[in-house]
Amino acid sequence: MLRDTLKKLLSVYGPSGNEHAVAETVKSLIAAHVDNMRVDAMGNLIVEKYGADENGKRILFSAHMDHIGFIVTDIDENGFLRVHNVGGVSPRISSARHVVFENGTEGVLYCQPLKGEEMAMKHLFIDIGAESRQEAEQYVLPGDMAVYAPDYFELGDHRMASPAMDDRCCCALLCELMMYLDEPKNTVIGVFSSQEEVGIRGAKTAAYSVNPDMGVGLDVTAWGDTPEVKLPAIQLGKGAAVKFMDRSMIATPAVRDALLQAAADAGVPVQREVLPFGGQDGSAIQHTRSGVPAGCLSIPCRYVHSPAEVIDLRDLEGALRILLKFVENV
Numbered sequence: 096m097l098r099d100t101l102k103k104l105l106s107v108y109g110p111s112g113n114e115h116a117v118a119e120t121v122k123s124l125i126a127a128h129v130d131n132m133r134v135d136a137m138g139n140l141i142v143e144k145y146g147a148d149e150n151g152k153r154i155l156f157s158a159h160m161d162h163i164g165f166i167v168t169d170i171d172e173n174g175f176l177r178v179h180n181v182g183g184v185s186p187r188i189s190s191a192r193h194v195v196f197e198n199g200t201e202g203v204l205y206c207q208p209l210k211g212e213e214m215a216m217k218h219l220f221i222d223i224g225a226e227s228r229q230e231a232e233q234y235v236l237p238g239d240m241a242v243y244a245p246d247y248f249e250l251g252d253h254r255m256a257s258p259a260m261d262d263r264c265c266c267a268l269l270c271e272l273m274m275y276l277d278e279p280k281n282t283v284i285g286v287f288s289s290q291e292e293v294g295i296r297g298a299k300t301a302a303y304s305v306n307p308d309m310g311v312g313l314d315v316t317a318w319g320d321t322p323e324v325k326l327p328a329i330q331l332g333k334g335a336a337v338k339f340m341d342r343s344m345i346a347t348p349a350v351r352d353a354l355l356q357a358a359a360d361a362g363v364p365v366q367r368e369v370l371p372f373g374g375q376d377g378s379a380i381q382h383t384r385s386g387v388p389a390g391c392l393s394i395p396c397r398y399v400h401s402p403a404e405v406i407d408l409r410d411l412e413g414a415l416r417i418l419l420k421f422v423e424n425v
Protein backbone atom coordinates (compact mmCIF):
# COMPACT_ATOMS: atom_id res chain seq x y z
CA MET A 96 0.00 0.00 0.00
CA LEU A 97 1.19 3.47 -0.90
CA ARG A 98 0.86 4.77 2.66
CA ASP A 99 2.99 1.94 4.08
CA THR A 100 5.62 2.23 1.34
CA LEU A 101 5.81 5.96 2.03
CA LYS A 102 6.25 5.50 5.78
CA LYS A 103 9.15 3.07 5.20
CA LEU A 104 10.91 5.53 2.92
CA LEU A 105 10.37 8.55 5.19
CA SER A 106 12.27 6.84 8.00
CA VAL A 107 15.55 6.44 6.13
CA TYR A 108 18.63 8.70 6.45
CA GLY A 109 19.69 10.12 3.08
CA PRO A 110 21.11 13.62 2.57
CA SER A 111 22.55 14.45 -0.87
CA GLY A 112 25.49 12.21 -1.77
CA ASN A 113 24.60 9.72 0.99
CA GLU A 114 21.55 8.01 -0.50
CA HIS A 115 22.74 4.38 -0.17
CA ALA A 116 20.36 3.47 2.68
CA VAL A 117 17.40 4.79 0.67
CA ALA A 118 18.55 2.76 -2.36
CA GLU A 119 18.75 -0.38 -0.20
CA THR A 120 15.23 0.22 1.12
CA VAL A 121 13.84 0.75 -2.38
CA LYS A 122 15.58 -2.41 -3.59
CA SER A 123 14.05 -4.47 -0.81
CA LEU A 124 10.59 -3.10 -1.66
CA ILE A 125 10.62 -3.71 -5.42
CA ALA A 126 13.19 -6.45 -6.15
CA ALA A 127 10.44 -8.97 -6.88
CA HIS A 128 8.68 -6.61 -9.32
CA VAL A 129 11.46 -5.55 -11.72
CA ASP A 130 13.71 -7.33 -14.22
CA ASN A 131 16.91 -5.47 -13.55
CA MET A 132 18.44 -3.25 -10.81
CA ARG A 133 21.80 -1.50 -10.61
CA VAL A 134 23.46 1.32 -8.68
CA ASP A 135 25.76 3.54 -10.75
CA ALA A 136 28.86 5.53 -9.77
CA MET A 137 26.74 8.58 -8.81
CA GLY A 138 24.67 6.49 -6.41
CA ASN A 139 21.56 6.42 -8.61
CA LEU A 140 19.48 3.27 -8.33
CA ILE A 141 18.26 2.36 -11.82
CA VAL A 142 15.56 -0.29 -12.17
CA GLU A 143 13.99 -1.63 -15.30
CA LYS A 144 10.82 -3.48 -16.19
CA TYR A 145 10.97 -4.88 -19.71
CA GLY A 146 8.09 -4.24 -22.09
CA ALA A 147 6.34 -7.09 -23.88
CA ASP A 148 6.40 -5.29 -27.25
CA GLU A 149 9.85 -5.31 -28.86
CA ASN A 150 8.88 -2.13 -30.73
CA GLY A 151 7.70 -0.51 -27.48
CA LYS A 152 9.16 2.74 -26.15
CA ARG A 153 11.60 3.16 -23.28
CA ILE A 154 9.99 5.46 -20.72
CA LEU A 155 12.04 6.87 -17.85
CA PHE A 156 10.61 8.14 -14.56
CA SER A 157 12.93 9.82 -12.07
CA ALA A 158 12.38 10.59 -8.38
CA HIS A 159 15.21 11.78 -6.17
CA MET A 160 16.23 9.90 -3.03
CA ASP A 161 18.26 12.66 -1.39
CA HIS A 162 17.03 15.40 0.84
CA ILE A 163 18.47 18.58 2.27
CA GLY A 164 20.82 18.55 5.24
CA PHE A 165 23.83 20.03 7.00
CA ILE A 166 27.53 19.19 6.59
CA VAL A 167 29.98 19.69 9.45
CA THR A 168 32.68 22.18 8.52
CA ASP A 169 34.50 22.57 11.82
CA ILE A 170 34.40 21.60 15.50
CA ASP A 171 35.33 24.21 18.12
CA GLU A 172 37.32 23.65 21.31
CA ASN A 173 34.11 23.33 23.34
CA GLY A 174 32.72 20.57 21.10
CA PHE A 175 30.21 22.62 19.10
CA LEU A 176 29.89 21.75 15.39
CA ARG A 177 29.78 24.44 12.72
CA VAL A 178 27.82 23.53 9.58
CA HIS A 179 27.14 24.48 6.00
CA ASN A 180 23.91 23.73 4.17
CA VAL A 181 23.57 20.81 1.75
CA GLY A 182 20.90 22.00 -0.66
CA GLY A 183 18.27 24.69 -0.15
CA VAL A 184 18.12 25.00 3.63
CA SER A 185 16.69 28.16 5.18
CA PRO A 186 18.77 29.20 8.22
CA ARG A 187 15.67 30.99 9.60
CA ILE A 188 13.68 27.77 10.06
CA SER A 189 16.65 25.61 11.04
CA SER A 190 17.23 26.90 14.56
CA ALA A 191 16.15 24.83 17.56
CA ARG A 192 15.85 21.61 15.57
CA HIS A 193 16.51 17.99 16.41
CA VAL A 194 19.06 16.63 13.93
CA VAL A 195 20.61 13.19 13.40
CA PHE A 196 23.81 11.89 11.83
CA GLU A 197 24.14 8.64 9.88
CA ASN A 198 25.77 6.84 12.82
CA GLY A 199 22.80 7.75 15.04
CA THR A 200 24.45 10.67 16.85
CA GLU A 201 21.75 13.17 17.74
CA GLY A 202 22.06 16.90 18.19
CA VAL A 203 20.30 20.21 18.63
CA LEU A 204 20.81 22.73 15.84
CA TYR A 205 20.71 26.23 17.28
CA CYS A 206 21.58 29.82 16.41
CA GLN A 207 24.08 32.06 18.20
CA PRO A 208 23.06 35.66 19.14
CA LEU A 209 22.89 37.71 15.94
CA LYS A 210 24.12 41.21 16.96
CA GLY A 211 22.07 42.95 14.24
CA GLU A 212 23.19 40.73 11.36
CA GLU A 213 20.79 38.82 9.16
CA MET A 214 20.68 35.16 10.14
CA ALA A 215 22.95 32.96 8.00
CA MET A 216 24.38 29.45 8.06
CA LYS A 217 27.54 30.74 9.77
CA HIS A 218 25.47 31.57 12.85
CA LEU A 219 24.20 28.01 13.30
CA PHE A 220 25.89 25.30 15.34
CA ILE A 221 25.06 21.77 16.45
CA ASP A 222 25.26 20.78 20.11
CA ILE A 223 25.75 16.99 20.41
CA GLY A 224 26.31 17.09 24.16
CA ALA A 225 30.10 17.02 23.93
CA GLU A 226 32.22 19.14 26.30
CA SER A 227 35.35 19.34 24.13
CA ARG A 228 36.52 18.97 20.56
CA GLN A 229 38.16 15.69 21.50
CA GLU A 230 34.92 14.29 22.88
CA ALA A 231 32.87 15.50 19.87
CA GLU A 232 35.33 13.88 17.45
CA GLN A 233 34.54 10.48 18.91
CA TYR A 234 31.09 10.81 17.34
CA VAL A 235 31.29 13.24 14.43
CA LEU A 236 34.02 14.55 12.10
CA PRO A 237 34.09 17.40 9.58
CA GLY A 238 32.40 16.15 6.40
CA ASP A 239 29.72 14.18 8.23
CA MET A 240 26.15 15.15 7.40
CA ALA A 241 23.12 15.67 9.62
CA VAL A 242 19.46 15.80 8.62
CA TYR A 243 16.30 16.92 10.42
CA ALA A 244 15.48 13.90 12.60
CA PRO A 245 13.41 11.41 10.56
CA ASP A 246 9.76 11.75 11.44
CA TYR A 247 6.27 11.52 10.03
CA PHE A 248 2.82 12.15 11.38
CA GLU A 249 -0.68 12.19 9.97
CA LEU A 250 -2.82 15.33 9.71
CA GLY A 251 -6.53 14.68 9.42
CA ASP A 252 -7.69 11.77 7.29
CA HIS A 253 -5.63 12.37 4.17
CA ARG A 254 -2.48 14.32 4.93
CA MET A 255 0.97 13.50 6.20
CA ALA A 256 3.94 15.60 7.32
CA SER A 257 7.65 14.72 7.30
CA PRO A 258 11.03 16.42 6.84
CA ALA A 259 11.78 13.96 3.99
CA MET A 260 8.52 14.26 2.02
CA ASP A 261 10.55 15.98 -0.77
CA ASP A 262 11.05 13.65 -2.55
CA ARG A 263 10.43 10.35 -0.77
CA CYS A 264 6.72 10.69 -1.59
CA CYS A 265 7.66 10.34 -5.25
CA CYS A 266 10.12 7.52 -4.46
CA ALA A 267 7.11 5.74 -2.93
CA LEU A 268 5.05 6.60 -6.01
CA LEU A 269 7.73 5.17 -8.31
CA CYS A 270 8.05 2.01 -6.17
CA GLU A 271 4.29 1.49 -6.37
CA LEU A 272 4.29 2.12 -10.12
CA MET A 273 6.86 -0.65 -10.60
CA MET A 274 4.76 -2.96 -8.38
CA TYR A 275 1.49 -2.28 -10.20
CA LEU A 276 2.76 -2.43 -13.80
CA ASP A 277 1.42 -5.65 -15.21
CA GLU A 278 3.27 -6.83 -18.34
CA PRO A 279 3.51 -3.35 -19.91
CA LYS A 280 4.05 -3.15 -23.68
CA ASN A 281 6.57 -0.35 -23.15
CA THR A 282 9.76 -0.75 -21.13
CA VAL A 283 9.62 1.30 -17.94
CA ILE A 284 12.83 2.48 -16.28
CA GLY A 285 12.76 3.92 -12.78
CA VAL A 286 15.62 6.13 -11.67
CA PHE A 287 15.86 6.75 -7.95
CA SER A 288 18.29 9.59 -8.33
CA SER A 289 21.04 11.06 -6.16
CA GLN A 290 22.03 14.68 -5.48
CA GLU A 291 18.97 16.47 -6.89
CA GLU A 292 18.95 19.00 -4.07
CA VAL A 293 22.45 20.23 -4.88
CA GLY A 294 21.87 20.77 -8.61
CA ILE A 295 20.10 17.84 -10.32
CA ARG A 296 23.37 15.89 -10.55
CA GLY A 297 22.38 12.22 -10.34
CA ALA A 298 19.60 12.34 -12.91
CA LYS A 299 21.99 13.93 -15.37
CA THR A 300 24.26 10.90 -15.67
CA ALA A 301 21.38 8.42 -15.22
CA ALA A 302 19.40 9.93 -18.11
CA TYR A 303 22.50 9.77 -20.32
CA SER A 304 23.11 6.11 -19.54
CA VAL A 305 19.45 5.07 -19.85
CA ASN A 306 19.03 6.95 -23.17
CA PRO A 307 15.20 6.85 -23.04
CA ASP A 308 12.62 7.72 -25.69
CA MET A 309 10.85 9.99 -23.22
CA GLY A 310 11.00 10.87 -19.56
CA VAL A 311 9.04 12.27 -16.65
CA GLY A 312 10.42 13.83 -13.48
CA LEU A 313 8.49 13.05 -10.30
CA ASP A 314 8.84 15.62 -7.56
CA VAL A 315 6.98 17.81 -5.11
CA THR A 316 5.97 21.33 -6.04
CA ALA A 317 5.06 24.40 -4.03
CA TRP A 318 1.62 25.46 -2.78
CA GLY A 319 -0.67 28.46 -2.90
CA ASP A 320 -3.39 27.60 -0.42
CA THR A 321 -2.31 28.76 3.04
CA PRO A 322 -2.79 32.20 4.69
CA GLU A 323 -1.43 35.00 2.48
CA VAL A 324 0.07 32.51 -0.02
CA LYS A 325 -1.69 32.59 -3.39
CA LEU A 326 0.99 31.52 -5.88
CA PRO A 327 1.68 29.11 -7.42
CA ALA A 328 -2.01 28.40 -8.04
CA ILE A 329 -1.70 24.89 -6.62
CA GLN A 330 -3.85 23.41 -3.86
CA LEU A 331 -3.41 20.30 -1.75
CA GLY A 332 -6.02 17.62 -2.33
CA LYS A 333 -6.99 18.92 -5.79
CA GLY A 334 -4.86 16.36 -7.61
CA ALA A 335 -1.28 15.94 -8.81
CA ALA A 336 0.03 18.76 -11.01
CA VAL A 337 1.23 18.51 -14.60
CA LYS A 338 4.13 20.90 -14.99
CA PHE A 339 4.17 23.46 -17.79
CA MET A 340 7.25 25.31 -16.66
CA ASP A 341 9.70 25.85 -13.82
CA ARG A 342 13.15 27.40 -13.77
CA SER A 343 14.82 24.24 -15.04
CA MET A 344 12.55 23.32 -17.96
CA ILE A 345 9.61 24.03 -20.22
CA ALA A 346 7.85 20.69 -20.47
CA THR A 347 7.79 19.10 -23.92
CA PRO A 348 4.19 19.72 -25.10
CA ALA A 349 3.67 16.12 -26.26
CA VAL A 350 4.65 14.69 -22.87
CA ARG A 351 2.77 17.34 -20.92
CA ASP A 352 -0.39 16.75 -22.96
CA ALA A 353 -0.02 12.96 -22.66
CA LEU A 354 0.04 13.36 -18.86
CA LEU A 355 -3.08 15.55 -18.97
CA GLN A 356 -4.78 13.01 -21.25
CA ALA A 357 -3.81 10.13 -18.96
CA ALA A 358 -5.42 11.96 -16.04
CA ALA A 359 -8.60 12.52 -18.06
CA ASP A 360 -8.65 8.86 -19.15
CA ALA A 361 -8.12 7.70 -15.58
CA GLY A 362 -10.85 10.05 -14.32
CA VAL A 363 -8.43 11.63 -11.84
CA PRO A 364 -8.32 15.37 -11.02
CA VAL A 365 -5.20 17.17 -12.11
CA GLN A 366 -3.81 20.71 -11.80
CA ARG A 367 -1.77 22.76 -14.29
CA GLU A 368 1.50 23.89 -12.76
CA VAL A 369 3.49 26.99 -13.63
CA LEU A 370 6.26 27.42 -11.08
CA PRO A 371 8.32 30.63 -11.28
CA PHE A 372 11.22 28.98 -9.41
CA GLY A 373 12.65 25.54 -8.69
CA GLY A 374 13.84 22.64 -10.80
CA GLN A 375 13.65 18.87 -10.92
CA ASP A 376 15.00 15.73 -12.60
CA GLY A 377 12.78 16.12 -15.71
CA SER A 378 15.13 18.84 -16.94
CA ALA A 379 18.14 16.51 -16.83
CA ILE A 380 16.23 13.99 -18.93
CA GLN A 381 15.11 16.64 -21.41
CA HIS A 382 18.63 18.04 -21.82
CA THR A 383 20.57 14.79 -22.14
CA ARG A 384 22.32 13.73 -25.36
CA SER A 385 20.58 15.43 -28.30
CA GLY A 386 17.44 16.13 -26.26
CA VAL A 387 14.65 13.85 -25.02
CA PRO A 388 10.92 14.69 -24.81
CA ALA A 389 10.28 15.18 -21.11
CA GLY A 390 7.78 16.47 -18.59
CA CYS A 391 7.10 16.37 -14.89
CA LEU A 392 4.29 15.21 -12.65
CA SER A 393 4.31 17.06 -9.34
CA ILE A 394 2.83 16.39 -5.92
CA PRO A 395 1.57 19.58 -4.24
CA CYS A 396 3.50 20.03 -0.99
CA ARG A 397 3.19 22.68 1.72
CA TYR A 398 6.21 23.99 3.65
CA VAL A 399 8.74 22.47 1.22
CA HIS A 400 12.29 22.32 2.64
CA SER A 401 11.08 22.59 6.22
CA PRO A 402 11.03 19.90 8.95
CA ALA A 403 7.31 19.37 8.27
CA GLU A 404 6.60 19.07 4.55
CA VAL A 405 2.90 18.24 4.08
CA ILE A 406 1.22 16.38 1.22
CA ASP A 407 -2.27 15.02 0.65
CA LEU A 408 -2.20 11.26 0.02
CA ARG A 409 -5.15 11.54 -2.37
CA ASP A 410 -2.89 13.52 -4.73
CA LEU A 411 -0.26 10.77 -4.52
CA GLU A 412 -2.80 8.01 -5.14
CA GLY A 413 -4.19 9.94 -8.11
CA ALA A 414 -0.66 10.35 -9.47
CA LEU A 415 -0.20 6.57 -9.44
CA ARG A 416 -3.34 6.11 -11.54
CA ILE A 417 -2.20 8.83 -13.96
CA LEU A 418 1.21 7.19 -14.43
CA LEU A 419 -0.28 3.72 -14.98
CA LYS A 420 -2.56 5.15 -17.67
CA PHE A 421 0.29 7.18 -19.16
CA VAL A 422 2.46 4.06 -19.60
CA GLU A 423 -0.48 2.23 -21.15
CA ASN A 424 -1.27 5.10 -23.57
CA VAL A 425 2.24 5.73 -24.93
Ligand SMILES: [Zn+2]
Pocket residue numbers: 159261262291314315
Ligand atom coordinates in the same frame (compact mmCIF):
# COMPACT_ATOMS: atom_id res chain seq x y z
ZN1 LIG B 1 12.48 17.59 -4.72
